[in-house]
Amino acid sequence: MVGRSIREIVWARLRRDKVAMLCLGILIFYAVLAVIGPNVLSAFGWDAYALNQDDVDPKKGGLPLLPLGGISAEHPLGVESGTGRDIMAQLVNGLRLSLIIATSATLLTVTIGVIVGLVAGYFGGLIDTIAGRLMDLVLAFPFLLLILALSNPLTQRLTDLGVPGGNESRVLYLILAFSLFGWAGLGRLVRGQVISIREREFVEAAVAMGAGRRRILFGEILPNLWAPILVYATLTLPAYIAFEAAISFLGVSVQAPDVTFGGMLANSVRFFNVVPTYLFIPGTFLVVLVVAFNLLGDALRDALDPKSAH
Amino acid sequence: LSRALALGVTSALVLAACGGQQQSAAPQGTPQGTGAEPTEVSGPQKGGTIYLLTQNDNWTDVDPQRIYTGEDLAFFGATIMRSLVTYQYSEDEAEGNTLVPDLATDTGQVSEDGLTWTFTLRDGLMWEDGSELKCEDVAYGISRAYATDIMGGGPTYQIQYLDVPFNDDGTSQYPGPYTASADEQALFDEAVSCDGKTITFKMNKPNGLFNYALTLGMSPVPNPVDHEGVDIGQDYGISNESKPLSNGPYRVEDYTPGVGGSMTLVRNENWSEAQDDVRKAYPNSWVVQFGLDPALVDTRLLDPSGDDVFALKREDVQPENLPTVFSDPLTPTADFTGRGAASFSPYTLYYWIDVNLIPNVDHRRAISVAMNREAIRTAVGGDYVGDFATGAIKPNLGIDYADTGLYTGLYGKPIPPEGDPAFAEELIAQSGEPMPELLWNFGDTAVGNLHFAALQEGLARAGITVKPGALPTGDYYKIVFDPDNEQRGQFGNTGWGPDFPNATTVIAPLYTDVGGWNLSQVHDDAFEAAIQDANATLDREAQATQWQALDKEAVEKAWIIPTFFEYSQNLSGGQVGPIYRWPAYGSWPYGVMYVTE
Numbered sequence: 039m040v041g042r043s044i045r046e047i048v049w050a051r052l053r054r055d056k057v058a059m060l061c062l063g064i065l066i067f068y069a070v071l072a073v074i075g076p077n078v079l080s081a082f083g084w085d086a087y088a089l090n091q092d093d094v095d096p097k098k099g100g101l102p103l104l105p106l107g108g109i110s111a112e113h114p115l116g117v118e119s120g121t122g123r124d125i126m127a128q129l130v131n132g133l134r135l136s137l138i139i140a141t142s143a144t145l146l147t148v149t150i151g152v153i154v155g156l157v158a159g160y161f162g163g164l165i166d167t168i169a170g171r172l173m174d175l176v177l178a179f180p181f182l183l184l185i186l187a188l189s190n191p192l193t194q195r196l197t198d199l200g201v202p203g204g205n206e207s208r209v210l211y212l213i214l215a216f217s218l219f220g221w222a223g224l225g226r227l228v229r230g231q232v233i234s235i236r237e238r239e240f241v242e243a244a245v246a247m248g249a250g251r252r253r254i255l256f257g258e259i260l261p262n263l264w265a266p267i268l269v270y271a272t273l274t275l276p277a278y279i280a281f282e283a284a285i286s287f288l289g290v291s292v293q294a295p296d297v298t299f300g301g302m303l304a305n306s307v308r309f310f311n312v313v314p315t316y317l318f319i320p321g322t323f324l325v326v327l328v329v330a331f332n333l334l335g336d337a338l339r340d341a342l343d344p345k346s347a348h
Numbered sequence: 349l350s351r352a353l354a355l356g357v358t359s360a361l362v363l364a365a366c367g368g369q370q371q372s373a374a375p376q377g378t379p380q381g382t383g384a385e386p387t388e389v390s391g392p393q394k395g396g397t398i399y400l401l402t403q404n405d406n407w408t409d410v411d412p413q414r415i416y417t418g419e420d421l422a423f424f425g426a427t428i429m430r431s432l433v434t435y436q437y438s439e440d441e442a443e444g445n446t447l448v449p450d451l452a453t454d455t456g457q458v459s460e461d462g463l464t465w466t467f468t469l470r471d472g473l474m475w476e477d478g479s480e481l482k483c484e485d486v487a488y489g490i491s492r493a494y495a496t497d498i499m500g501g502g503p504t505y506q507i508q509y510l511d512v513p514f515n516d517d518g519t520s521q522y523p524g525p526y527t528a529s530a531d532e533q534a535l536f537d538e539a540v541s542c543d544g545k546t547i548t549f550k551m552n553k554p555n556g557l558f559n560y561a562l563t564l565g566m567s568p569v570p571n572p573v574d575h576e577g578v579d580i581g582q583d584y585g586i587s588n589e590s591k592p593l594s595n596g597p598y599r600v601e602d603y604t605p606g607v608g609g610s611m612t613l614v615r616n617e618n619w620s621e622a623q624d625d626v627r628k629a630y631p632n633s634w635v636v637q638f639g640l641d642p643a644l645v646d647t648r649l650l651d652p653s654g655d656d657v658f659a660l661k662r663e664d665v666q667p668e669n670l671p672t673v674f675s676d677p678l679t680p681t682a683d684f685t686g687r688g689a690a691s692f693s694p695y696t697l698y699y700w701i702d703v704n705l706i707p708n709v710d711h712r713r714a715i716s717v718a719m720n721r722e723a724i725r726t727a728v729g730g731d732y733v734g735d736f737a738t739g740a741i742k743p744n745l746g747i748d749y750a751d752t753g754l755y756t757g758l759y760g761k762p763i764p765p766e767g768d769p770a771f772a773e774e775l776i777a778q779s780g781e782p783m784p785e786l787l788w789n790f791g792d793t794a795v796g797n798l799h800f801a802a803l804q805e806g807l808a809r810a811g812i813t814v815k816p817g818a819l820p821t822g823d824y825y826k827i828v829f830d831p832d833n834e835q836r837g838q839f840g841n842t843g844w845g846p847d848f849p850n851a852t853t854v855i856a857p858l859y860t861d862v863g864g865w866n867l868s869q870v871h872d873d874a875f876e877a878a879i880q881d882a883n884a885t886l887d888r889e890a891q892a893t894q895w896q897a898l899d900k901e902a903v904e905k906a907w908i909i910p911t912f913f914e915y916s917q918n919l920s921g922g923q924v925g926p927i928y929r930w931p932a933y934g935s936w937p938y939g940v941m942y943v944t945e
Binding site: 098099194204311 | 669727795
C-alpha cells in the first residue's frame with residue numbers, strides 16, 4: 039500500500055464529487071474566457087466598444103431591430119439597446135473586470151486576515167485585545183453604505199495620489215475597500231485556529247529546539263491553516279463578485295464605456311418588459327458563476343474535513 | 349428648476365432647466381396627441397377626482413414666489429394661485445402662448461415710453477377664507493421675491509425690471525418685506541403702488557415684456573396687515589401646517605410631503621366662475637401622489653384599473669415604453685389615442701463648453717463636427733428624444749427662432765448626422781495646436797453612460813480622446829458650476845428652457861452672468877452690449893432678428909454644442925380629458941381638465 043499525501047486524498051475525494059467537478063469545469067471555462075476571451079473575440083470581430091447602429095432602431099427608441107434582443111449569427115447573445123454594442127463581447131470584458139476585482143480583493147483580504155489572525159492568536163495578551171477590538175470595529179461598520187458614500191471622495195483621492203483617473207482609480211478603490219472591510223472574518227477564524235495549534239506538541243517541540251518566531255508562525259502554524267483559508271477564499275471570491283455586481287448596479291463601479299455585470303443589469307432592467315433577454319443573459323451568466331464558486335467551496339470543505347456537518 | 353432625474357431620455361441631462369414657455373407656430377406642426385376635446389354641445393361635466401402621479405417626494409416649492417418648474421407653475425396656477433395675467437388654454441402653439449387677463453381686467457396698459465404698466469383688479473376677488481383679495485396682496489407677493497436670502501430659488505424678474513434702485517454690486521437696495529426699514533420699503537412702494545383696485549408698476553428701462561414676466565413668481569400673497577401671521581417666509585407652503593392660502597378654484601385640504609405622501613385639493617367655495625374667465629374647475633378634487641417609481645407609474649397607466657383611469661403621469665413616459673404608446677415621436681399608437689400626449693418640451697439640450705479651458709474655437713468646433721449625433725440620439729432613446737438642435741433657441745419660441753446653419757455650413761462645411769471626422773481633423777490641424785484630452789461631465793445614470801459611450805466612439809474617429817466624468821445626479825450642478833472643482837471637465841451635458849416667450853430668457857442666462865446658467869463661462873463685452881441693445885428694442889420683430897443673430901453668433905463661436913430640441917411624451921389613464929400639452933408650460937392643461945365616465 040502506497041501512502042498518500044493529504045493533497046492527494048483531498049483531490050481523490052473531490053474527484054468523486056460530480057457536482058464539484060462540474061463546477062470546477064465551469065470555473066475553468068470562465069477563467070479561460072476572462073483571460074483570453076476579450077482578445078480572441080476582438081480578433082474575430084466582436085468588439086465590446088463598437089457601436090452597431092444598423093442593429094438598433096431609432097424609430098423604436100433604440101431597441102434592437104431583431105427579436106430576442108437582436109440575437110443573430112453576428113451577435114450570438116444579442117446587442118445592447120441604444121448603442122447596438124455586442125452583448126457577448128461586453129459580458130466577456132465585464133467578466134474579466136469582475137474577476138480582476140474579486141480575485142485581487144480576495145488575495146488582499148486573505149493576506150491581511152491571515153497576518154492579523156496569526157499575530158493576534160500567537161502573541162495573545164494586549165496585541166490580541168487590540169486586534170480583537172479592531173476586528174469587532176471593522177465587522178460593525180455598515181459596509182455597503184460606506185462603500186457607496188466614500189466612492190467619490192476616495193476615488194478622487196486615489197487619482198490625486200497618482201493612480202490614473204477614471205476606471206483605474208475606481209477598480210483600485212473597490213479592491214481596497216473590499217479588502218479593508220472584508221478581512222476581519224478570516225482574521226477571527228485564523229486567530230481561533232492559531233490559539234489551539236500553538237499549544238500542540240509539535241509547536242512546543244519547535245520552541246524547545248529554539249526555532250525563531252518567524253519559523254514557528256510561518257513554518258509550523260501556517261501550514262496547518264491552509265485548509266480553512268482555502269475554503270474561506272473560495273467562498274469569499276463569489277461573494278465579492280456578487281457584491282461588485284450589486285454596487286455597480288447602484289452606480290458605484292467602473293464607468294462607461296466599460297461595463298461589469300451590475301452595470302449591464304442596471305441598464306437592462308429598464309428594458310425588462312420589451313427586451314427580457316437583455317436582463318436574463320447577463321443575469322444567468324452571473325448566477326452560474328457565483329453558484330459554481332459556492333458549490334465548489336462547499337465541496338472543498340467537505341473534502342478537507344469530511345466529518346464536519348453543515 | 350429641476351426636472352425628473354431618474355427618467356431615461358433627458359433624465360440627468362436637464363437637471364435644472366428653468367420652467368418655461370414657448371410661443372407660436374412650431375415648424376414641425378402642432379402636437380397631435382389630442383383625443384377627446386371638450387365640445388360645446390355635450391360638454392364636459394363637473395365632478396370626479398383627477399389623480400396626478402409623480403416620482404418626486406414632494407413639491408420642490410409650494411410658495412407662489414419660489415415655484416419655477418414649468419409643470420408646477422401650470423398646476424398651481426390652474427388650481428390655487430392666480431396671477432394678474434395668465435396664458436390661454438389651447439393646444440395651438442400661438443393661442444396657448446397668448447396672454448389673457450386673470451385677476452386683472454385686461455393684460456395691462458403700458459405707457460407710451462414703456463416705463464409704466466397699470467392693471468386693474470376684477471371685482472369680488474376673495475381668498476379662500478372669504479377675505480377680500482386686495483391690490484396690496486398683489487404688491488406684497490411681488491415684494492417677497494426681493495428677500496433673496498429667505499426666498500431664494502424662485503424667478504426674480506421683478507428685481508430685474510422694476511424701478512427699485514440697485515446697489516453697486518447689482519443687488520437690489522430693497523431687501524424684501526421681512527427686513528426692510530421704512531425707507532427701504534418706500535423704495536419698493538415707489539415702484540409698485542396701489543390706488544384702490546389699480547396697481548401701477550414703474551420700470552427701470554422701457555419694457556414691453558413686463559406682463560409676460562407677471563406669470564412668473566408674482567402671484568399675490570395675503571399681506572400681513574390684513575392677514576397677520578399667514579405668510580411665514582421661507583416656510584410658507586411647505587407642509588400641512590403652512591398650506592398656502594388659495595385664491596383659485598381649489599384649496600389645499602391636505603399636504604403630506606414624502607414618499608407615499610399626497611396633496612389633496614378640494615373646491616374653494618369662495619371662488620366663483622363669474623370672476624374667472626380662464627379656469628373651468630370641472631373635477632371636484634385633485635389628488636397628487638408623491639414618491640412613485642416612474643416605471644411603476646407607467647405600468648399602472650398602460651393598463652389602468654380602479655381610480656388609475658382618472659390619473660395623469662406628471663413626468664414623461666419611460667423611454668422603453670415609448671414605442672408602445674407612440675408610433676412616432678408626436679403621434680400616439682391606435683391603442684393610446686386620447687391617452688398619450690406629445691409635443692416639443694420647452695427645453696433645448698446642449699453641451700456647455702468652458703471657453704477658458706478650451707480657448708481655441710477650432711477645438712470647440714472640432715468636437716461638434718466629430719460627434720456622431722445620430723448614434724448619441726439612438727443611445728439615449730432614439731427619435732423620441734427630439735430633433736437635432738441648431739442653437740439654443742428652439743423653434744417653438746416662435747419668431748425668435750432661426751436655423752443657425754450649424755449643420756449646413758456655418759463652420760465651412762455641412763455636417764452630416766453621423767458627424768464628419770475628416771473635417772474635424774482638418775479643424776484641429778488648422779488650429780495649430782494639439783487637441784487636449786477631454787473630460788466630459790454627465791449624470792451617472794444608465795442612460796448617461798450610454799450617452800458617453802456613443803459620444804466617445806464618435807470623437808475617437810477624429811482622434812479626439814474623451815474620458816468619462818460621471819457625476820452623481822444630485823451633485824451635478826453643484827460640481828459643474830464650481831470652476832475649481834477637480835471633477836469638473838471641459839464640457840458637459842445640460843439643457844435650458846425659456847421662462848416666457850422671448851429669447852432674452854435664453855440668450856442672457858446662457859452667455860452672461862445675469863440669469864445664472866453661464867456654464868460655458870462666457871464673458872464677452874460686445875456680446876453683452878448686444879443683449880442690452882436687443883432688450884431695449886421695443887419693436888418685437890426687430891428684436892427677434894437680434895436674438896437670431898446672437899443665437900447664431902454663440903453657436904458660431906462654439907460656446908455651446910447644441911444637441912436636441914427635446915420632445916416630451918406623456919400618458920393618462922384614459923378617462924381624463926382633454927389630452928394635449930399646453931404650449932405655455934409644456935404641461936397638461938390642468939385648468940380645463942375633466943373626467944369622463
